Amino acid sequence: MTAGSELIVDQIDLTGGLIIKMMTTTERDNYFNSPDPSGKGALIYNTTTGYMEFYDGVEWTATKAGQQVDFS
Secondary structure, rough: OOOHHHOOOEEEOOOEEOOEEOOHHHHHHHHHOOHHHHHHHEEEOOOOOOEEEEOOOOOOOEOOHHOOOOOO
16 A cells, blocks of 8 residues: 555535545455555445444544444
């Protein structure tokens, strides 16, 4: 993985919100070759698990101790 603009945000909403990159577990694992320090700090919404996930450069961790976020 190389850091690129596609990892920053999908879209910026001028009314104050932002849309986090959404990926399946397979897409995430294909995009990030763990361990991969260049992706450290990445935040995604995993559509397979329904969790926000944070990448520390070695592994993915669900945010809020695994609290599921419903975006439907």
